[in-house]
Amino acid sequence: MPQARVVLKNCGIIDPRSISTYRDRDGFKALEKARREMTPEEVIAEIKQSGLRGRGGAGFPCGIKWEGAKNSPGDEKYVICNADEGEVGTFKDRYIIENDPFTLVEGLAIAGYAIGARQGYIYLRTEYHYLLDLLQGAINQARKSGFLDGFDIEVREGAGAYICGEESALMESIEGKRGEVRYRPPFPTVAGLWRKPTTINNVETLMNIPQIVLNGGGWYAKMGTERSKGTKVFSVSGDVAKPGVYELVLGSPLRELVEELAGARDVKLIQIGGATGRIIPYELVDTPLAFENILGAGAVTVFNKKRDVLDIVYRTMEFLAEESCGKCTPCRQGTEVMVEILQRFCQGEGAERDIKVMETLSETMMLSSLCGLGQAAPFAVTDTLKYFRGDYEGRIRRN
Amino acid sequence: MSKKVASQNKAPENLLIALKEAQTRFGCLPQEIMLELAESLDVPLNDVYGVASFYSFLTIRPPGRNVIRICKSLPCYLQDCQVIIETLQKEIGIRPGQTTPDGRFSFQLTNCIGLCDRAPAMLINSDPHVELTPRKISQILPKYK
Numbered sequence: 001m002p003q004a005r006v007v008l009k010n011c012g013i014i015d016p017r018s019i020s021t022y023r024d025r026d027g028f029k030a031l032e033k034a035r036r037e038m039t040p041e042e043v044i045a046e047i048k049q050s051g052l053r054g055r056g057g058a059g060f061p062c063g064i065k066w067e068g069a070k071n072s073p074g075d076e077k078y079v080i081c082n083a084d085e086g087e088v089g090t091f092k093d094r095y096i097i098e099n100d101p102f103t104l105v106e107g108l109a110i111a112g113y114a115i116g117a118r119q120g121y122i123y124l125r126t127e128y129h130y131l132l133d134l135l136q137g138a139i140n141q142a143r144k145s146g147f148l149d150g151f152d153i154e155v156r157e158g159a160g161a162y163i164c165g166e167e168s169a170l171m172e173s174i175e176g177k178r179g180e181v182r183y184r185p186p187f188p189t190v191a192g193l194w195r196k197p198t199t200i201n202n203v204e205t206l207m208n209i210p211q212i213v214l215n216g217g218g219w220y221a222k223m224g225t226e227r228s229k230g231t232k233v234f235s236v237s238g239d240v241a242k243p244g245v246y247e248l249v250l251g252s253p254l255r256e257l258v259e260e261l262a263g264a265r266d267v268k269l270i271q272i273g274g275a276t277g278r279i280i281p282y283e284l285v286d287t288p289l290a291f292e293n294i295l296g297a298g299a300v301t302v303f304n305k306k307r308d309v310l311d312i313v314y315r316t317m318e319f320l321a322e323e324s325c326g327k328c329t330p331c332r333q334g335t336e337v338m339v340e341i342l343q344r345f346c347q348g349e350g351a352e353r354d355i356k357v358m359e360t361l362s363e364t365m366m367l368s369s370l371c372g373l374g375q376a377a378p379f380a381v382t383d384t385l386k387y388f389r390g391d392y393e394g395r396i397r398r399n
Numbered sequence: 400m401s402k403k404v405a406s407q408n409k410a411p412e413n414l415l416i417a418l419k420e421a422q423t424r425f426g427c428l429p430q431e432i433m434l435e436l437a438e439s440l441d442v443p444l445n446d447v448y449g450v451a452s453f454y455s456f457l458t459i460r461p462p463g464r465n466v467i468r469i470c471k472s473l474p475c476y477l478q479d480c481q482v483i484i485e486t487l488q489k490e491i492g493i494r495p496g497q498t499t500p501d502g503r504f505s506f507q508l509t510n511c512i513g514l515c516d517r518a519p520a521m522l523i524n525s526d527p528h529v530e531l532t533p534r535k536i537s538q539i540l541p542k543y544k
Contacts, residue, residue: 235516238474271473315476
């Protein structure tokens with residue numbers, strides 16, 4: 001399947017500091033069309049028809065999210081752009097903001113119009129502080145040109161916490177608190193930021209919006225698979241010749257991305273979706289990249305045959321243990337116990353019963369953790385126990 | 400240093416912003432600053448400390464004038480960040496978590512900073528430095544006084 005440029009259409013072409021170069025490429029035409037020719041309901045109908053699903057990893061249908069917030073009672077509503085990409089191996093949002101902050105601003109403004117919000121926020125991870133001026137400049141230029149009349153955008157910076165990429169933790173953080181996740185329900189579309197109806201969308205999700213509005217949901221829905229429409233931007237790193245950002249039509253095989261485009265050789269396994277993602281052995285490299293298989297936020301980290309499986313899993317779990325917000329026990333304690341066991345395996349000191357303990361613990365964490373971090377934390381363990389069980393068994397101490 | 404902390408931010412929801420501003424001005428968040436913020440924002444001191452200690456870019460103890468954060472996550476690890484970490488330790492004579500005696504550098508290891516396509520990478524203060532080599536380290540450090 002081909003590469004395509006929907007999200008990255010302007011990257012490398014426009015000057016990210018100049019709104020006029022963006023306007024030369026149909027910039028802000030979608031926002032004008034939405035406001036002049038379409039009702040909010042019609043905008044939402046196009047997004048629903050497009051089949052666009054959230055690009056931050058969870059894949060929730062964007063149009064349904066917007067409709068939920070629009071239909072929630074209340075005059076005060078918010079739209080938030082999640083630019084807190086912290087998943088290990090993800091850098092696509094950095095690339096997007098570096099190259100085309102205007103489409104993001106336009107997409108967020110359209111979201112605001114559709115759900116009836118007068119205030120939008122962009123929550124930018126503080127590790128990307130060097131992008132703040134560029135992003136703020138794009139907002140200022142859009143405001144000066146009148147594109148933000150009746151709707152304003154404020155950039156809020158994080159302060160260094162992976163968990164704040166989780167939507168409810170992110171809203172806690174904007175409210176000035178510790179980034180601890182909330183119990184749900186209520187969902188953000190009912191009670192989000194300041195307990196008001198809120199939509200929260202990933203950077204890449206919003207990048208798709210202007211073109212869907214301009215070309216129609218039907219146009220967008222022609223790309224991709226039955227349940228995964230459009231394109232996806234992948235961040236490829238690790239043991240590859242050409243690490244970088246690639247945009248592919250959804251449903252493209254993993255092989256095309258890692259071998260043909262990124263030039264990987266002698267691949268042992270691929271981690272897709274970062275620390276909370278899945279591990280795919282090379283034998284499954286023809287798997288189509290789509291929500292129905294594997295996708296996450298599109299982090300693709302490639303490991304060659306020289307890499308040690310246990311070392312990879314240990315480092316993944318160490319990351320999650322450090323970044324767990326600590327609110328719920330299965331995640332806070334579960335990740336710590338996993339780290340302790342995996343460390344022993346790395347040293348060749350695994351015990352026979354450890355594998356069973358990890359399997360039981362994985363199940364508990366998946367079932368009972370409060371948010372996606374804890375629920376997905378065991379994947380690296382369960383996937384490698386499935387595909388690379390021999391690597392564990394070879395590290396059990398027998399005497 | 401007191402009295403002017405967060406004078407324009409009188410609401411509890413501005414706590415994180417106020418802490419970040421205070422840290423920018425004073426370098427860190429010592430107890431007297433937190434006490435002041437608790438009072439001016441009408442937030443329990445406990446919660447001020449709770450937020451200050453939650454985020455990895457906020458710090459209670461005074462850091463060096465320049466904070467070095469080398470990424471240790473998998474994509475940088477695969478590009479031998481260990482070598483960069485060891486080089487830096489030799490160059491400035493401290494281990495992760497420490498500050499040089501002259502207060503010039505603090506050194507930390509950090510989780511993924513989103514520069515994986517140009518690994519190994521680090522931040523010094525807010526500046527990204529990428530595709531690091533031992534040689535590059537010795538060229539970069541003199542720029543930070």
